[in-house]
């Protein structure tokens with residue numbers, strides 16, 4: 001099968017830095033043990049397993065980071081993930097006898113700074129993001145009364161009572177959203193609240209990966225996205241292909257999840273991966289597809 005290797009794909013700089021920070025801590029003699037991570041350092045189980053097996057780092061998995069923090073014993077080390085952390089969790093960790101390290105991606109930190117500034121200036125913020133995602137939880141935690149999570153149009157209708165005309169409103173976004181879906185929502189918000197201040201925070205890595213895969217999909221019969229089901233940016237890549245390019249797209253954790261049904265009748269496959277997907281997994285998928293067809297087709 002002909003394979004289009006979409007670029008850019010795979011690890012972004014925020015993910016690389018977070019994984020490197022975890023490894024550096026594990027190699028240092030000056031860091032107290034055990035080392036815990038509050039949530040998955042990046043949303044890929046292979047990375048979590050590697051950090052445990054090779055570096056002894058313990059990942060505490062769960063949606064509520066304040067609850068996870070309670071599982072960390074005094075005298076140990078805790079690492080905050082690339083997705084960022086709410087001020088409440090950060091403060092609770094700092095109050096304890098813990099060594100705290102922060103792998104928050106600078107692009108997420110920028111959104112935290114932005115929402116703090118906007119709230120201080122008197123704005124209510126409509127935040128386009130995904131409920132339950134750690135990045136969204138961290139941002140909402142900056143000002144739970146003033147930041148309003150919106151996932152879809154119905155959520156906007158519910159906001160009408162909370163945010164009557166005349167209230168200063170800004171809109172911003174989670175870094176890993178689909179830029180097209182977000183724009184549709186922003187247009188609706190602008191219609192509801194003329195004069196709303198728009199600060200799109202979708203990061204460059206996310207935008208570039210989405211644009212590249214949509215362009216490649218035009219030349220392909222099928223798109224395979226390599227990534228973890230919990231990786232928001234990976235699931236968005238599948239969605240933008242389906243919605244923007246109108247082509248079939250599948251998310252696979254690795255080569256073993258590719259099925260003949262996904263490839264039936266296809267001559268050209270485009271392959272990309274989420275920004276938290278290790279390179280070797282994508283390489284395996286590419287070489288499998290390059291050989292596919294010689295014996296199957």
Ligand code: SF4
Pocket residue numbers: 012013014015082105106107108175176203204205206233275
């Ligand atoms: S996807 Fe964007 S915000 Fe998230 S870690 Fe990568 S660069 Fe940072």
